[in-house]
Amino acid sequence: MMAKRPPLSTVDKVLALSASSQLSDLARLRALASCLRSGIGVRLVSTNPPPGQTMKKRILSRHHTAILARFFLVGFLLFLWVGPISAQPIPLSIGASVLPEGEINAAYNGDLGISGGVPPYTIRVLKGSLPAGLGIDNTGAIIGTPGPLARNTSFTINVTDSSGSFVSKKLKIKIYKALGITTASLKASKQGKKYGAVMKATGGKKPYHWSIVSGELPSGLAFDSATGKIAGIPTETVSFDLSFQVTDPLGGKAQKSFSLPVAPAVECPRAEPGSDIVHFGSFRQPWDKIPVITLSGEPGDPRINFTFEAVDCWNLRLAEIGTPFRVGPVVYTTEIVPLDFLAAVSASALGEGPRPDLPESVQKMEGDIIVALSDGDFVSFSARYLSHGKVVIGIRSEQVFPLTLRNVPRNVIAHELGHAIGLGHNDDSTRLMCGRPAPCRPDAFESKTARLFPLTVEEEATLLELYPLDWTPNP
Ligand SMILES: [Zn+2]
Numbered sequence: 001m002m003a004k005r006p007p008l009s010t011v012d013k014v015l016a017l018s019a020s021s022q023l024s025d026l027a028r029l030r031a032l033a034s035c036l037r038s039g040i041g042v043r044l045v046s047t048n049p050p051p052g053q054t055m056k057k058r059i060l061s062r063h064h065t066a067i068l069a070r071f072f073l074v075g076f077l078l079f080l081w082v083g084p085i086s087a088q089p090i091p092l093s094i095g096a097s098v099l100p101e102g103e104i105n106a107a108y109n110g111d112l113g114i115s116g117g118v119p120p121y122t123i124r125v126l127k128g129s130l131p132a133g134l135g136i137d138n139t140g141a142i143i144g145t146p147g148p149l150a151r152n153t154s155f156t157i158n159v160t161d162s163s164g165s166f167v168s169k170k171l172k173i174k175i176y177k178a179l180g181i182t183t184a185s186l187k188a189s190k191q192g193k194k195y196g197a198v199m200k201a202t203g204g205k206k207p208y209h210w211s212i213v214s215g216e217l218p219s220g221l222a223f224d225s226a227t228g229k230i231a232g233i234p235t236e237t238v239s240f241d242l243s244f245q246v247t248d249p250l251g252g253k254a255q256k257s258f259s260l261p262v263a264p265a266v267e268c269p270r271a272e273p274g275s276d277i278v279h280f281g282s283f284r285q286p287w288d289k290i291p292v293i294t295l296s297g298e299p300g301d302p303r304i305n306f307t308f309e310a311v312d313c314w315n316l317r318l319a320e321i322g323t324p325f326r327v328g329p330v331v332y333t334t335e336i337v338p339l340d341f342l343a344a345v346s347a348s349a350l351g352e353g354p355r356p357d358l359p360e361s362v363q364k365m366e367g368d369i370i371v372a373l374s375d376g377d378f379v380s381f382s383a384r385y386l387s388h389g390k391v392v393i394g395i396r397s398e399q400v401f402p403l404t405l406r407n408v409p410r411n412v413i414a415h416e417l418g419h420a421i422g423l424g425h426n427d428d429s430t431r432l433m434c435g436r437p438a439p440c441r442p443d444a445f446e447s448k449t450a451r452l453f454p455l456t457v458e459e460e461a462t463l464l465e466l467y468p469l470d471w472t473p474n475p
Contacts (some may be wrong), residue, residue: 283424376393
């Protein structure tokens with residue numbers, strides 16, 4: 001076939017290509033490309049065109065070859081440069097190397113940070129497992145709430161995209177124990193005494209943040225939200241119901257309710273039942289308002305404080321009975337109730353002479369229950385002046401027996417306040433309201449400890465009759 005090859009005039013190595021049907025077009029193109037790569041000039045000749053086919057003859061000069069070579073080179077470089085950006089997808093990857101910490105009972109929110117590849121992804125946990133309560137959605141978000149049994153876990157995540165690419169990564173999640181309040185109860189506080197207590201929590205991640213979500217602390221006490229410390233000197237004597245909450249940076253939250261009783265500075269015991277206690281009636285005349293107490297005495301008189309203690313103790317007892325009735329507020333005055341009036345009322349209470357009228361100066365005094373801390377020597381009393389809407393309580397001098405005895409004055413004042421709100425006497429010398437005709441006298445209140453004597457349960461029942469649960473002050 002190549003026998004009648006025409007003479008070739010160039011010095012170049014020459015490849016003669018047959019355009020005959022015996023070489024395929026593809027083979028010719030390959031040969032041509034091979035020549036071009038080698039910088040060989042190519043002469044296309046056909047010695048033997050097939051019958052009826054026009055021979056195509058073209059000679060590529062050395063110049064044309066160089067242009068073509070550059071063209072291919074530029075194309076190839078463009079392929080290298082542009083190809084990966086436009087045609088190749090961004091490689092699939094898991095971006096997260098550290099996952100957020102979790103906590104039992106706190107909502108968790110993490111993300112694998114999957115990028116690249118061809119979504120949608122198929123996500124599987126290959127080795128290990130997620131903490132109990134957590135799951136992964138097909139975007140790579142890890143959500144849920146770690147359950148009570150959740151622990152620190154390591155696991156290998158495999159992400160496969162829809163083109164079949166896949167990537168795996170080993171990850172771990174730290175799980176903190178559930179946040180909880182461990183304080184069981186709050187110790188009782190005492191009015192006027194320094195108080196300190198610290199709320200304690202367990203689990204979760206520090207720092208904790210504390211708050212009171214319902215109720216209020218007794219006035220005088222403060223709460224530190226960073227340390228959970230309650231501190232101060234309480235000035236009110238009631239039992240306070242409070243709900244504390246602790247939170248942590250992982251979203252942990254715990255709440256617990258407490259009562260914080262504030263005992264009066266003086267012991268104020270609950271009513272005690274007693275067998276065979278004889279009660280000698282009562283005044284049976286309830287207040288239709290919360291009576292204001294006017295306290296008349298010399299500044300510095302120790303009985304001023306005893307009166308406040310007695311009022312607080314009465315209000316604590318009234319609150320426990322359940323009635324809304326209270327005594328007080330207490331208004332202090334240096335205005336003096338005349339001694340001759342007090343002595344005359346005291347004598348009349350013992351059946352020694354008529355009861356004097358209420359002096360004009362006392363009528364004009366502010367308040368409903370006037371407690372006169374006298375320096376006179378008479379038997380202490382409580383006298384009702386119904387037409388004036390007042391009760392006058394006269395207290396014997398604390399310089400005179402038996403008020404010189406320890407613990408006696410405060411109980412005498414509390415006893416007379418009992419009469420002022422409607423109670424009578426009983427015959428049990430271990431009770432606050434013991435009195436005539438029983439033989440007990442105030443010296444029975446003597447005690448080494450500061451304590452008010454208790455009521456009887458019968459007296460509590462009498463108070464509830466006088467001031468029932470639905471008692472409301474008259475407007
Ligand atoms: Zn009495």
